[in-house]
Structure formats: structure tokens, C-alpha cells
Amino acid sequence: MAQNGQGKHSKKPAAPSGGAPSGAARGQGSGRAPRTTGAMPPVGGAPRATGSMPPVGGAPRTTGAMPVVGGAPRAAAAAPVRAAGGAGYVPSYQMTPIPPEEKRHRGLKIFGIVVGAIVGAAALIYLAGVVIFMGRFFPHTSIIDMDISGKTPEEVHQMLTEVLDDYTFKVEGQGLNLTLSAAEMGMSLDSQSIADNLLAQMNPWAWPYEVFQSHDDTEDLVSTFEDTKLADAIQAAVEEVNAKGQAPKNATVAYDSEAKEYVVVPEVAGDTLLADEVLKEVTAGTVNFAPKVTLSEAVLAQPTVTQDDPSLAEARDAANSYVKRTVQLMMAGSQALAIDEDALASHIAIGEDLAVSFDAEPLVAWVKDSVNALDTVGATRTYTRPDGKVVTVQGGDYGWITNSQATADAVREALTNGNGGAVDIVMKWSAGQLPDENGRDFGARYVDVDLTEQHARLYGDDGSIIWESDIVSGRPSDGRDTPRGTYYLKTNDGASTLRGYKPDGTPDYETPVDYWMPFKGNSVGFHDAKWQPTFGGDWYVEHGSHGCINLPPAKAKELHDVIKVGDAVVVHD
Numbered sequence: 001m002a003q004n005g006q007g008k009h010s011k012k013p014a015a016p017s018g019g020a021p022s023g024a025a026r027g028q029g030s031g032r033a034p035r036t037t038g039a040m041p042p043v044g045g046a047p048r049a050t051g052s053m054p055p056v057g058g059a060p061r062t063t064g065a066m067p068v069v070g071g072a073p074r075a076a077a078a079a080p081v082r083a084a085g086g087a088g089y090v091p092s093y094q095m096t097p098i099p100p101e102e103k104r105h106r107g108l109k110i111f112g113i114v115v116g117a118i119v120g121a122a123a124l125i126y127l128a129g130v131v132i133f134m135g136r137f138f139p140h141t142s143i144i145d146m147d148i149s150g151k152t153p154e155e156v157h158q159m160l161t162e163v164l165d166d167y168t169f170k171v172e173g174q175g176l177n178l179t180l181s182a183a184e185m186g187m188s189l190d191s192q193s194i195a196d197n198l199l200a201q202m203n204p205w206a207w208p209y210e211v212f213q214s215h216d217d218t219e220d221l222v223s224t225f226e227d228t229k230l231a232d233a234i235q236a237a238v239e240e241v242n243a244k245g246q247a248p249k250n251a252t253v254a255y256d257s258e259a260k261e262y263v264v265v266p267e268v269a270g271d272t273l274l275a276d277e278v279l280k281e282v283t284a285g286t287v288n289f290a291p292k293v294t295l296s297e298a299v300l301a302q303p304t305v306t307q308d309d310p311s312l313a314e315a316r317d318a319a320n321s322y323v324k325r326t327v328q329l330m331m332a333g334s335q336a337l338a339i340d341e342d343a344l345a346s347h348i349a350i351g352e353d354l355a356v357s358f359d360a361e362p363l364v365a366w367v368k369d370s371v372n373a374l375d376t377v378g379a380t381r382t383y384t385r386p387d388g389k390v391v392t393v394q395g396g397d398y399g400w401i402t403n404s405q406a407t408a409d410a411v412r413e414a415l416t417n418g419n420g421g422a423v424d425i426v427m428k429w430s431a432g433q434l435p436d437e438n439g440r441d442f443g444a445r446y447v448d449v450d451l452t453e454q455h456a457r458l459y460g461d462d463g464s465i466i467w468e469s470d471i472v473s474g475r476p477s478d479g480r481d482t483p484r485g486t487y488y489l490k491t492n493d494g495a496s497t498l499r500g501y502k503p504d505g506t507p508d509y510e511t512p513v514d515y516w517m518p519f520k521g522n523s524v525g526f527h528d529a530k531w532q533p534t535f536g537g538d539w540y541v542e543h544g545s546h547g548c549i550n551l552p553p554a555k556a557k558e559l560h561d562v563i564k565v566g567d568a569v570v571v572h573d
Contacts, residue, residue: 126208133204141215143198153195160194163289170292171234171282174273174299175241178233186229187286231279238275245272250305253315253354255323255345262319262345264312267303274301311354318356322348325420327411329367331400334434336425337370339363339411360415368408371425374435376400381486381570382438385448386463393572396485397520399441401429432568442486442568447519449473449549449571451482454536456526456549458562467562469555470536472529475544482547487519487569492560498527500546509546515556519569524548526563528556 137156139149146163148156169185171178182188203210248270256263277299285293305312323344329337343366349357376399382392406426414420432443444463449456451473458467473482496516500508518525529550532543551559 129207129211130204133202133207133210135199137199138202138207138210138213138215140211140213143216153192153199156195156198157192167289169282169286169290171237171278171295172292173295174297175245175271176237176273176278176295178237180230180233184229184233185286230282231275234279234282235275238273238278242272246270247272248301248303250303251307251309251312252305253312253319253350255319255348257342257345260341261323262316262348264307264316266307267305269303270301272301273299315350315354315356319345319348319350322356322358322415325415325418327414327420328422329371329407329411329425330422331374331425331427332430332432332434336374336434337367339367339415339420344415358415360412363415364408364412367411368404371402371404371407374400374402374425376431376435376439376441377429378485379435379439379441381435381440381442383440386459386465389450391448391570391572393484393486393570395483396487396571398431398486398488398568399429400431400435401427403428442570446568446570447489447563449482449569450573451484451571452573454538454540456551458559458567467555467559469551469559471540472532472535472550473540473544474547475540475542477541477544480544480546482545482549482571483520483524484571484573485520487571489563489565489567489569490518490522490525492517492563492565494560496527498548513556514553515560517556517560517563526551526556526559528553 136150136152137148141147141149143156143160146159148159151159165182167182167187169180169182171180246268249268251267252265253262254265255261273295278295281293281295281299323341325344326341327339328335329339331337343363344358347359347362349359351357377397378395379399380392380394382390384390403426407423410423410426414423431441432445433441435441443461445459445461447456447458449471454471454473456469456471457465460466474480493516495512495514498509498511498513498516500510502508513527513529516525516527524547526549529545530553532539532550532552535550535552
């Protein structure tokens with residue numbers, strides 16, 4: 001076989017019958033690239049130009065796309081060729097079909113034109129909707145049950161104005177029954193601004209979605225009222241209802257005088273109205289043109305503190321911690337005074353914030369005054385002597401002498417820092433017993449000196465006479481009467497020298513005695529008087545002493561032996 005691409009030309013093979021070229025590859029030396037077809041080469045060894053592998057021997061493979069090795073030009077695609085088998089010529093456009101990529105490009109172009117037309121039309125429709133809904137309300141739009149679909153703000157303004165002119169509002173419930181017109185309420189409505197604002201809230205650019213939605217713009221209505229007109233109308237109506245109602249009462253803590261303690265008093269619900277709450281509910285209704293409002297329980301005045309409030313229990317317990325501090329003021333082993341629960345409660349305060357305070361000072365002051373009143377020195381006493389004589393006597397230095405300040409201090413401590421209890425009244429001087437209803441504060445044992453009878457008796461603890469004697473008392477004619485009153489024996493030392501002085505201070509007398517038993521200071525007392533010839537009767541009128549009680553010497557000794565320092569001595573008529 002001939003070699004291709006080596007600078008030599010192969011012989012041209014004989015054409016097959018019919019005279020048409022066989023389509024075998026031409027030699028490279030002719031200067032033209034051999035035309036190739038899909039037919040088999042003629043016998044004689046010319047290379048087969050197909051898309052298959054080159055024949056053995058290295059002849060190059062020629063295809064419709066690539067030139068023959070060696071640079072021979074590719075045969076023109078437009079040259080007519082004979083159909084395989086010699087069936088005539090085939091047109092070149094049938095031999096070269098449109099590539100798939102070009103077909104794809106043409107389809108996309110057509111599709112793009114169609115889509116662009118659709119988008120353009122949609123955009124025109126969309127923009128037209130935007131323009132429309134910039135000045136009109138969306139379909140399915142309402143306000144206070146009025147359909148404003150497709151309406152302009154001016155049309156909505158007119159509709160709202162007509163509604164306001166005919167609007168009346170009824171308030172009922174919780175004891176209130178009131179009908180008000182818009183004029184009576186001082187109600188006004190800037191309907192043009194409201195309509196404009198409602199439209200401004202719409203988004204016309206979203207109309208494709210919004211036209212299928214429902215829109216109720218009632219809540220966007222804003223009505224206004226004259227500053228006081230509606231409030232005054234509501235206030236007057238509420239006051240009329242409240243005048244017949246019962247105001248609520250908060251739960252509180254109070255003292256129960258029967259239980260002697262503080263208790264929680266439950267709240268009491270009332271039926272009065274709160275004007276501010278009524279106004280609030282009325283305003284909330286009228287702002288949206290509701291035909292009426294039924295007042296809720298929120299307008300009722302309610303207790304602000306209920307019995308289950310833990311602060312009430314705390315306040316109750318705190319108050320009871322004070323009210324339980326009762327004090328018993330003891331005197332001679334018996335209760336003379338008492339600070340009871342009632343007295344304590346009167347000085348316990350519970351504030352609005354339920355803070356509990358206790359002021360002990362008024363009670364301390366009361367204790368001081370009361371204890372002072374227990375002093376019996378110089379008091380009037382009435383008693384019945386064992387023999388039946390009723391005696392009334394005043395004056396003297398016998399009796400209770402309290403230390404009221406020290407007692408008050410002890411009570412303050414018990415009330416503020418302690419738990420109350422028994423507190424002994426501090427005494428400067430004590431008597432025999434608590435004063436009875438007649439003021440007697442000395443016991444059964446005492447010396448009774450009867451100036452009228454000119455007789456003295458010492459009664460023992462059992463009320464029996466353990467000593468008695470006639471006496472000579474002070475001479476009344478020169479003002480030396482024995483002083484009346486209730487006294488106590490100061491000393492009982494036995495012998496002493498009695499000295500008297502004139503008004504000018506010079507000595508009057510100086511008399512020694514064997515038994516000196518003074519009861520008024522150291523100036524008046526019992527003593528033996530051996531110079532007196534007789535005792536009792538009227539002898540004292542002319543021969544009385546300087547005020548002392550003169551006794552027969554033997555009786556003076558007897559008394560000295562049985563009387564005790566501190567024994568009460570009652571001198572009376």
C-alpha cells in the first residue's frame with residue numbers, strides 16, 4: 001500500500017461503474033485533501049476514510065472534522081456527493097444537520113420572549129393595583145360594622161361624621177343606668193384624619209395579598225371628649241348610686257374586749273362604684289362607637305386588704321404580744337392596782353401600714369398618779385371600834401407612803417422589756433393593811449386614845465384589849481390639846497427627860513420620866529405622870545398636860561412592856 005504523508009502521491013483509483021468518483025482519499029501530492037465518506041475504499045489499497053482506527057501500515061485516519069495528516073485541505077462540505085450505492089446525489093443541507101446546541105439556544109430565546117411578555121403584563125397589572133389602592137381601601141375592609149371596601153378617605157370621613165351625629169351610648173350594670181348622647185359626652189371625632197391615617201396604614205404594594213384578607217379597622221378609631229364633660233356626667237351618676245350604697249371595708253386588726261385579745265376582722269364587700277373605673281370602661285366603649293357598655297365588677301369599690309393578708313396576722317400577733325403584758329401592782333401582799341388587757345389595748349396603735357406600736361408612757365404616768373393616791377398619811381379614816389363606837393379621824397403621820405417614781409420605773413420595765421406580771425409597789429413606809437372602803441389602813445392591833453372618854457386601849461391582833469387605862473390628855477384652855485390623828489409609835493426606850501419651851505424659846509419645864517413612848521415626832525407621846533393625882537374624867541380640862549398622854553406610873557410600865565415601835569396610835573374624840 002502507498003504511504004500517506006511521505007511526499008508521494010498515490011495513483012488515483014479507477015472510478016466505479018457509473019462514472020462518479022468513489023469518494024476514496026486523494027493523494028496528498030495533488031494539493032487537495034482527499035474527501036472522505038462513510039463508504040468502503042475501492043480495491044487496490046487506498047485507505048478507508050472512516051471514524052475507525054487507521055489500517056495497518058500507518059495510513060492516517062481521515063474524518064469529516066480533522067484534515068489528513070500532512071496539512072492537506074479538508075474537502076468542501078458543500079460539494080455534492082453521491083449517495084451510497086450509486087442512488088443519486090444528496091443535497092449538502094441534508095448532509096449537514098443543525099447542531100443540538102443551536103436548537104437549544106433557539107428554544108430558550110423563544111421561551112424568554114414569552115416569559116418577558118407575561119412578566120411585563122403582570123407588572124402593569126400590579127402597578128395599576130398599587131395606584132388604585134393608594135387612594136382606596138382594600139376589599140373586605142370595615143369599620144364599626146360599615147363596609148368601606150373601595151371607599152376613598154373622603155367617603156369614609158362622611159360616613160363617620162353621620163354616625164357621630166346620631167350616636168347615643170347606654171351605660172348599665174352595677175346599679176347604674178345611664179344613656180348619653182355624643183353631645184352630652186362632649187364627644188368629637190376627627191374623622192378626616194382618622195380616614196387618612198387608616199389609609200396610610202395600608203400597604204398598597206402588598207395589594208395582591210391584602211385583597212384576599214379581611215380588615216376591621218374599628219380599633220383604630222380615636223374619639224375625644226371635652227376635658228370634664230363626660231367625667232362630670234359619670235361622676236354625678238356614680239355619686240347618686242353611691243349615696244344609696246355601702247362602701248367596702250378593709251380587713252383589719254381590732255381589739256375584742258370580750259376575748260381580751262386582738263383579732264383579724266374580715267373585710268366587708270360594698271356596692272359603691274369607682275368613678276374613675278366607670279369612666280375608663282365608658283371611654284373604652286365609646287371610643288369605638290359601641291351602643292352600650294355593661295359595667296364589670298372592676299368598677300365596684302373593693303376592699304384593698306383581705307383577711308388572708310399575712311400582714312394582718314403579723315399585726316394581730318404583735319398587738320397581742322403587748323396586750324398580754326398585764327401588770328398586777330401588789331401592796332401588802334394584795335393587788336392594789338392592775339393594768340389589764342383593756343388598759344393596755346387603749347395604748348396600742350396599729351397604723352395604716354399595719355405597723356404596731358405601744359406607748360407605755362401614758363400607763364406609766366397613770367401608775368405614778370395612782371400609786372401616789374395610795375398614800376394614806378393624813379387621810380380621813382372611819383372605822384368601828386370593837387365595842388361598837390364608830391370613829392372618824394383625820395390627820396397624823398401613820399399610813400402608806402409610796403415611792404411612786406420607783407414603782408413607775410418598775411412598771412415601765414415590765415411593760416416594754418418584760419412580760420408584765422406582779423410588780424410590788426415600792427414603799428417608803430408601810431401601814432398594816434390596804435385601806436378599806438372607809439380608809440382604814442391599820443390592822444386589828446392598835447392603840448385607841450379616846451379624848452372624850454379620857455381612856456386609852458391597846459387592842460391585840462385578835463381585836464381583844466391587851467392593855468387599857470384612864471388618861472390625862474392636853475389642856476385645851478391654853479391651846480395644848482393633844483393632837484388628833486393616826487400616828488405610830490416612834491420609840492420605846494424607857495426613861496427620858498421631857499423639856500418644854502415657851503414661845504420665846506426660853507425653857508418652860510424639864511421633867512424626867514421613867515417611860516417615854518412618843519408617837520408624834522418626839523414631842524407628843526405616852527409617859528408616866530406621878531404628879532397627876534387622878535386620871536380620867538374632866539381632870540384634863542384644868543390640869544391637862546402640854547399635849548402628851550399622862551398615864552399612871554404602873555400603867556405606863558404595863559404599856560411599855562406590851563407596845564411595839566410602829567404600832568398605830570389613833571387619837572380621836
